[in-house]
Amino acid sequence: MTLKTKTALVTGSTSGIGLAIARALAAEGANIVLNGFGDADAIESARVGIEGTYGVEARYSAADMSKPEAVAAMVREANEAFGSVDVLVNNAGIQFVSPIEEFPADKWEQIIAINLSSAFHTMHAAIPGMKAKGWGRIINTASAHSLVASPFKSAYVAAKHGIAGLSKAAALELAPHRITVNCISPGYVWTPLVEAQIPDTMKARGLTKEQVIEDVMLKAQPTKEFVTVDQVAALAVFLCSDAASQITGANISMDGGWTAQ
Ligand code: NAD
Numbered sequence: 001m002t003l004k005t006k007t008a009l010v011t012g013s014t015s016g017i018g019l020a021i022a023r024a025l026a027a028e029g030a031n032i033v034l035n036g037f038g039d040a041d042a043i044e045s046a047r048v049g050i051e052g053t054y055g056v057e058a059r060y061s062a063a064d065m066s067k068p069e070a071v072a073a074m075v076r077e078a079n080e081a082f083g084s085v086d087v088l089v090n091n092a093g094i095q096f097v098s099p100i101e102e103f104p105a106d107k108w109e110q111i112i113a114i115n116l117s118s119a120f121h122t123m124h125a126a127i128p129g130m131k132a133k134g135w136g137r138i139i140n141t142a143s144a145h146s147l148v149a150s151p152f153k154s155a156y157v158a159a160k161h162g163i164a165g166l167s168k169a170a171a172l173e174l175a176p177h178r179i180t181v182n183c184i185s186p187g188y189v190w191t192p193l194v195e196a197q198i199p200d201t202m203k204a205r206g207l208t209k210e211q212v213i214e215d216v217m218l219k220a221q222p223t224k225e226f227v228t229v230d231q232v233a234a235l236a237v238f239l240c241s242d243a244a245s246q247i248t249g250a251n252i253s254m255d256g257g258w259t260a261q
Contacts, residue, residue, distance in 0.1 A: 002241050004029035007082040009075065009126070011065055011118060012092025014038040016191030017141055019046060020229035021089055021236045026054040028237055030087060033078045034060045057082075065092040065118035066110055075125035084133055085126045087240055090119035090163070091141040095193055097152045097200040108155045115159035116166070123170060127179070136179035137240045140167050141232070144187045144220070144255045152204045160185075164251050171249030180248035184235055187255030188217045190226040223256030 008025040012018040014036030026032050032050055034043065043060055050058040059081055063074035078085050093115045096107045119140055130136030145153060146160035164183050171181040188194055194217070201212045218224050235254060238244055253259050 002028050002237075003087065006086040007031045007033070007078065007084055008087035008089065008240075009033040009078050009085045009122070010035065010089040010091055011122065012036045012141075013089075014043050014046065016193060017186070017189055017229050017232050018089070018091040020233040021091065021139075021141075022058075023050060023054075024230070024233035024237050025087060025089075025240070026050045026056045026058065028240070029054070029056060031056050031082050032058040033074070033082075033085070034058060035063055035065070035074060036092060037062070066113040068117070068121045071118055071121040072125045075122055079126075079129055084129045086130065086133065086135065087137045087139070088122055088126045088130075089139045089141070089236060090122055092118060093141065093156075093159075093193065095153070095156050095197050097197050097204055099152055099204065100154050103154060111155035112159050112162075115156065116162040119163055119166060123166075127174065130174075130179050131177050134178050136174070136177070138167075138170065138174075138179065138181040139236050139239050140181070140183045142167070142183035142185045142251060144185055144253065144258045146183060146185050146251060147253070147259045150220075152201075167251070168249045175248055178245070180239070180245065182239055182247060182249070183251040184232060184239075185251055185253045185255065185259075186227045186232050187221050187253075187258040188226050189229060189232060191229060194226075220258045221256035222258070222261070225256060227254055227256065 008030040010022045013022040013034045061074040063070040143160045145157045146164040149157045
């Protein structure tokens, strides 16, 4: 129970990787702030499930990560409820697949806001509390697309390269304060986000569903297996441990060998 008495706020944690990270941090004893969209009953059942299974307090914020004021209010409310945000996981993200010349400008703005700028706004609001306590962990769910590109994902690739740079700058600023900042960069993880991009990729590349899975997604991953949400969550837990106190400014790949090529 390495995180007892600590509080973890995980953006985009009503689903997929974020929910797995929230559960894994709760298993280590952290109180949790869940965030994200989705069916109200399903979110409430996830929240209650975390409290019941792990004996921690879990709250939920419906804050929209594309709205800076809502992001600031979410962190303020977490500070008021729990006294601090000790572990901040910037994980909320969306995807859109289209050639640049057809890419809707509002989708570009939305992806940059949710996948990149929200991490600046959460950090802006949470860092003073971490500095006051002299301890903190900031973990950003980046992507293999923070290191390499794929066609038709311009906004996503730009945002993910951006969050890798933001993480490095923050790591240098916060190193004297026992606050580490790192990126986890998964390859393809089987989540609703990945499932949802299959139809658009089929359209953009003129492929069948099976071809998208085999020839686009798993083609990039030499292991030929999807990463699991629990594997990503286990790395997040490790980054919160004392053993990881000297890991900062790192961008850790978990991509079945994708970016080694
Ligand atoms: P997901 O769709 O299962 O989860 C995304 C989460 O973000 C959900 O909780 C959703 O409600 C939330 N969200 C979306 N827009 C939001 C907004 N405006 N405000 C607040 N919350 C919002 O997807 P996932 O695959 O679990 O993705 C999580 C993160 O992991 C993303 O940043 C994604 O880019 C990254 N990632 C995913 C993969 C993958 O293969 N699944 C690979 C690399 C990186």
